[in-house]
Amino acid sequence: xxxxxxxxxxxxxxxxxxxxxxxxxxxxxxxxxxxxxxxxxxxxxxxxxxxxxxxxxxxxxxxxxxxxxxxxxxxxxxxxxxxxxxxxxxxxxxxxxxxxxxxxxxxxxxxxxxxxxxxxxxxxxxxxxxxxxxxxxxxxxxxxxxxxxxxxxxxxxxxxxxxxxxxxxxxxxxxxxxxxxxxxxxxxxxxxxxxxxxxxxxxxxxxxxxxxxxxxxxxxxxxxxxxxxxxxxxxxxxxxxxxxx
Numbered sequence: 001x002x003x004x005x006x007x008x009x010x011x012x013x014x015x016x017x018x019x020x021x022x023x024x025x026x027x028x029x030x031x032x033x034x035x036x037x038x039x040x041x042x043x044x045x046x047x048x049x050x051x052x053x054x055x056x057x058x059x060x061x062x063x064x065x066x067x068x069x070x071x072x073x074x075x076x077x078x079x080x081x082x083x084x085x086x087x088x089x090x091x092x093x094x095x096x097x098x099x100x101x102x103x104x105x106x107x108x109x110x111x112x113x114x115x116x117x118x119x120x121x122x123x124x125x126x127x128x129x130x131x132x133x134x135x136x137x138x139x140x141x142x143x144x145x146x147x148x149x150x151x152x153x154x155x156x157x158x159x160x161x162x163x164x165x166x167x168x169x170x171x172x173x174x175x176x177x178x179x180x181x182x183x184x185x186x187x188x189x190x191x192x193x194x195x196x197x198x199x200x201x202x203x204x205x206x207x208x209x210x211x212x213x214x215x216x217x218x219x220x221x222x223x224x225x226x227x228x229x230x231x232x233x234x235x236x237x238x239x240x241x242x243x244x245x
Contacts, residue, residue, distance in 0.1 A: 008059030081157030123172030
């Protein structure tokens with residue numbers, strides 16, 4: 001179980017101290033799929049990074065399976081089963097896709113068939129990618145899917161994904177959402193996904209709307225979803241200003 005207690009995060013800015021997270025408290029039970037959504041700049045990514053240890057809260061505490069992990073490093077949290085997918089993943093010149101998958105899996109040797117399965121789950125043809133380097137020759141969408149494949153290979157207890165749909169073509173996006181559905185149906189792990197996409201939001205057990213550093217609203221799909229997609233721009237349904245794919 002993930003528990004956040006009164007999380008604050010503030011930074012120094014030219015105009016003075018700016019509070020990005022303002023007392024966020026929530027409990028996420030095991031095996032649930034939670035979607036964080038809301039206006040850009042509302043604090044969604046900062047909250048996710050605080051859970052992973054990429055930023056250190058200036059107040060409050062984070063508990064994972066009953067242990068206070070607030071002061072633990074990213075590596076220590078990863079060892080406890082927490083994984084994070086960046087909105088813009090890093091590239092690794094000189095490292096092949098199959099090398100990353102092997103490292104993520106924790107095995108000395110990852111069978112080719114198993115590596116292929118992880119890539120297929122994110123909409124990539126394994127034969128075309130296993131021996132490629134994760135460098136600038138790959139598009140942002142390709143690197144994004146490879147990163148998600150490495151998270152699948154790690155088999156975490158808590159999977160945090162920041163806008164996994166960003167830069168991904170429609171076919172691969174459909175395959176990715178199917179994978180999220182399959183993981184959730186198998187009850188493999190807890191999933192926290194930041195997204196503006198209606199298709200991903202519709203998968204959630206619970207939706208949290210983050211705005212101005214607080215949880216502005218939370219509830220089940222039936223309670224929250226209709227309000228999120230209610231606004232329109234030029235006749236095209238949108239979710240907080242981002243058009244549906």
